[in-house]
Amino acid sequence: MRLFYSLMWWMALPLVLTRLWLRGRREPGYRQHWSERLGFYGRAATPAAGPVLWVHAVSVGETRAAEPLVDALLAEYPASRIILTHMTPTGRATGNALFARHGERLVQSYLPYDTGSMVSRFIRHFKPSVCILMETEVWPNLIAVCGAKGVPVVLANARLSERSLRKAGRFGSLMTDAARGISLVAAQTEADARRIRSLGVRRVEVTGSIKFDVVVPEAALLTGAALRAAIGARPVLLCASTREGEEELILQAYVSARSALPPEVLLLIVPRHPQRFDEVENMIAAHGLNVQRRSKLALNDSVLESDILLGDSMGEMFAYYAACDIAFVGGSLMPLGGQNLIEPAALGKPVLIGQHTFNFELVTEDALAAGGAQRIVNAADLMSTAARLLNDTSARETMGLNAQSFANQHRGATRRTLALLKDLV
Structure with missing residues (x-):
């Protein structure tokens, strides 16, 4: 053979x-x-x-x-x-x-x-x-x-x-x-x-x-803090490691749900594969939304006013997690098996995850059981759940603490x- x-x-x-x-x-x-x-x-x-x-x-x-x-x-x-x-x-x-x-x-x-x-x-x-x-x-x-x-x-x-x-x-x-x-x-x-x-x-x-043992680099935290300062007080919904087909679903749901979301919410989309950055930017523009690319954003005293920030940089995922209020982990809206949710959990971020997590099933189930993650049915449910959490500071902070405790217990x-x-x- x-x-x-x-x-x-x-x-x-x-x-x-x-x-x-x-x-x-x-x-x-x-x-x-x-x-x-x-x-x-x-x-x-x-x-x-x-x-x-x-x-x-x-x-x-x-x-x-x-x-x-x-x-x-x-x-x-x-x-x-x-x-x-x-x-x-x-x-x-x-x-x-x-x-x-x-x-x-x-x-x-x-x-x-x-x-x-x-x-x-x-x-x-x-x-x-x-x-x-x-x-x-x-x-x-x-x-x-x-x-x-x-x-x-x-x-x-x-x-x-x-x-x-x-x-x-x-x-x-x-x-x-x-x-x-x-x-x-x-x-x-x-x-x-x-x-x-x-x-x-x-x-x-x-x-x-081993992913539970990852140490968040200090430089990533500093970059995340600078990014957050550039964004200001706007609430940030991060859609991380999105895969082909997911961004379109997310954008459609975002446009439909804007009245329920906080009025100043920033949607941060980070495609998993860098060769798709231009494609996703064009997709966002086709929905009539203002988009700014991370690579063109100066992290000093600039104020971000776009509807969407496109994370088109390499090696900054920890910084994106550090800068967000809620993290959706991609690869899970479609039957692709999901991605690693340990990183946002380790940073104390509430995690939203789709139905398709067979590549990380036990980790996902443990995070759900610990109250640090919540499973969503589809992109519309993603937006409605995000809206509820962004409008409820206490629930969001409790979920983030549960996520961090879950990550720390498995080192x-x-x-x-x-x-x-x-x-x-």
Whole structure:
């Protein structure tokens, strides 16, 4: 099965590279560092004094989730170096923003495509002692090559929904063989662990979600405070990490609900994917609404008077959360699985979430049970719920305190994961 999988990779490679080049028209980062995706790295890597720890975080969300673990690994192993791999330019840019302070102790690269020869070249070049895959990344050839070369593979902060489990089942022995090649899984919940064990992984431990351990950067809080000062006393409804199709629903509901919302409310929309910033701006204008882009807003003594602020900056999500009164977490109005609600909760913000949260089901249910989040049915319900909370300071503040308490109670996954890794590094 893996031989067939490898053959399909080689046959698809011209199409994959063509798609990469075409996507680069909108996102120039996709046209950079191609050699890394093929397993070529130029001159030999500088030898590290200690272990080389390979952490793979596919894109933005996984990279941000990996921050507490990366920092903890570098502190636990002072002579170590981390190789941080990604699949997307936005993930790489996020990694650069988060970890530039570590200097030469952290090296970034794209993950090579999942063929035996490309992965082998990566391992020969960087010589990792361990491979740590974040959350849901399972690559059959990568795991097989690591096994052959004596590099233990760890799936950290692991989650697996019922939907993803059914998808894995369609690949039969390809996925079960890969699962048996994983040395350790640190699962977010017992439900995730149960589903992962059903694939044949021998060692699965429940550690909780590392995302609860994220430390809000002081710089983000300062930016958030400056943004809030520019906005002034206007109440702010943030729609964060929105996905394609959601913004249109939100804008329609916003226009319909304006009489119920506070008259000076500011709607702050932050699309998850930067290539859609222009598209969303045009969408807002088509509704006859005034829009200002964050990238053109001077954070000094300016006064924001637009109906909508478009969050078109990278690496400022914490600042947006800090500046808002209520946070709706996107990817949940449509069947996309939702996004991480831990960050706004950690900042003490009331969280609104849609019906589709299968990627973060237990975290969402726990936040709902703690009274720090509320599930909304659709975009109209989002606006009516936001209107009620914005007009009720006491209810809004209570919900925010509940959210912060919920986030604080679940810390510690990084420490537990680090303890499990000691035998493998």
